[in-house]
Amino acid sequence: MQRLPVCKDGISLDYLSRSSCYLFRCYSVSCTRNLGYGNHEITREIDVEGLFRACTKSEDVKHLHALLTVSGKAKSSFVATRLINMHSYFGNVSLSRYTFDQVLDKDSYTWNSMISAYVRNRQSSKAVKCAFEMLSRTDVRPDFHTFPPVLKACSALIDGTSLHCCILKSGLEWDVFVASSLVHMYCRFGFADRAYTIFKDMPFRDTGCWNSMISGFFQNDNAKEALRILDDMILEGVKMDSVTVATMLSVCAQLNDLLRGMLIHLFVIKHGLEFNVFVSNALINMYAKFGELKCVPNVFDHMHVRDIVSWNSIIAAYEQNNNPYVAIKFFHRMQVNKVQPDLLTLVSLSSCVAQMKDPLWVKSVHGFITRKCWITEDIVIGNGVIDMYAKLGITDSAQKVFERLPHKDVISWNTMITGYAQNGLAAAAVEVYNCMKENKDLKPNQGTQVAILPAYAHLGALRDGMKVHSQVLKENLELDVFVSTCLVDLYGKCGRLSEAISLFYQVSRETSVPWNTIISCHGLHGLGETSLKFFEEMLNEGVKPDHVTFLSLLNACSHSGLVDQGKWCFQVMQQEYEIMPTLKHYGCMVDMFGRAGLLETAYNFIESMPMKPDASVWGALLGACRIHGNVEMGRKASSHLFELDSQDAGHYVLLSNLYANFGRWEGVNEVRSLARDRGLWKTPGWSSIELNNKIEVFYSGNQSHPQYEKILEELGKINAKIKSLGYTPDTSFVLQDVEVDEKENILAHHSERLAIVFGILNTPPKTCIRIYKNLRSELKISIDIIICSRRKEVPDISSVRGMHVQGLAYFGAVS
């Protein structure tokens, strides 16, 4: 229905053609009766006109087509042209072509209609091909109607410029429709200046032409110039119409000018344009971009006619403002209204599912998209599905969809890299990034940098991260707030806090995100006081903290033993900023009390929680029990943990370690066999070091490294040396029931030691050696270790940022 021109403004087709409808029904009945005798005939063309108007669905046209074929009328150019149009309105473009091919005396109307039929059904290349076929003929001439639709359809500029030549030859370039279409086409290919030259020289400009130029500048990211053209338009006394208004609403969104947008909304109401479906859709989009969700349902509910774009817009409005549940409600309403979702509906829907993290929705959404074959049709939806799987943590499905994409663009790669990085699989993210760099047709962009930098930060791969930094500087992206925040995070996590701070002060600090980053990385390195100072500065600059800010602060307090300050943060968050604590906030509090040895307080705190504590909360308590050696409390925490999440090997390891510390080996064996029965094994610990652009990974006891013998020899020497300096190994870290000698041996061959020695062997003296260890990832710190035993320097501990205390203890740096 919506495709029919009479429905353009939402007027019912039935209303317009009630009389014709009656005629069509009578005619059909009489034809069906007479078909066997072959004595019926449509006599007057005016009857055909009425019959076409009576067609309300695809079947009507097919029926009428059959009748006209029987009567021999379908081949006449007059009737065929209408059939071509009617079939194309209902999306049956192949039937349009069939009708077209049957006509012997094709006139310009027939050709123009066929071209428009292709354009109407988005078959651009066929439209252009058909136009060139027409131009090559001598029996028909192109006219004012020929070029506008073809220019709209030009899928490559080469077609556009050759068509421009044809237009010049035919002398049609001053027709206002033709020239406007040229303006539109050149703008579409990014040649706004060329379009403007044509526009300027036009002897007469109608509103449509001004609209083409305004939208042209807007689409070329030049909203300011679009605004200037609008001013010129008003100066020349040309009135804004619904198209101008719809375009200008998008321009306001791009210019970040809500006030102007609202003034246009007033204009819309004053001039009765609010019932135009395009204008209302544009209003919804504008308010959504400004996050003004209050205005959105008002506009939507007042619409008389809603099309698929209206539904998509309101769904996207809530989806983009992190309100997936309301978005889904509108999706259900759309289904109740029997509006079929299209590709863009599903793009928004997959993002909603990603936000809701609802595994039940994932399969039905992916299944629906697959049935429609949309993944092969459009890259955006493929990227959406990858993102959906990645956000739910199902990275292997994301990878499968990614591999099967027929064409991958930069965003597909960025989405895959981000997907791995955000699921803690930084090494996989780096692998994808390296593959991407091998593809010479792809140019990594700002999104790529934002995707890979957190992965490097997570791995502690400072050198690789710095390479990205140099790329950022080359491309003048250092002022981009997303990129620079990632760089602050990278330098911060890798212990280069002074660099992080100087970068931080170069960034725009209007939102909480850069503040959260700088607070968090100081917290990670045990500089909780500094984190609190940054928080104070943030408040002084008038930036509103969010739940992440408080998470970073609580983490900082926890790592620095600032219990009172942590309690203060927890209180301020709720009372002053009305942020309800989540499980993560509770987890941080428990961790903070636990680390400070306040195990009873931590336990009581859990008991007082208004929600059911999850595995991370009990895990924090268990971790604290392990540090402070409280077996009884540890058992309590474990029983809750095993009940909540019996599949996480880490919980078993923690409890087993706790028993081991007290020499309660029967407890150790019990827990270990429990874990084995459930098919759980401890994640092997590994350490890595970056050397000569290569990351070397070491596992404890792994003898496969080519330098293993050399490393072992050097390690023996160092161990002997530090022992002679008075270092006693803390064998309580060895959680196996073996003799003390053997415990020392195990300790001496921990993966981080192997990596450090490899570093010593392969770098010149006084080089800073940076080790990354996977099992301490909850601290997310890189380990700066100064090897004092070899360098004969006593490190000033306060200057060694990002120091891994346990690592330093190994080599006697702290006694």
Next chain:
DNA sequence: TTAGGGTTAG
């Protein structure tokens, strides 16, 4: 009879 310019995307 046939035509241009507008709204939704990661």
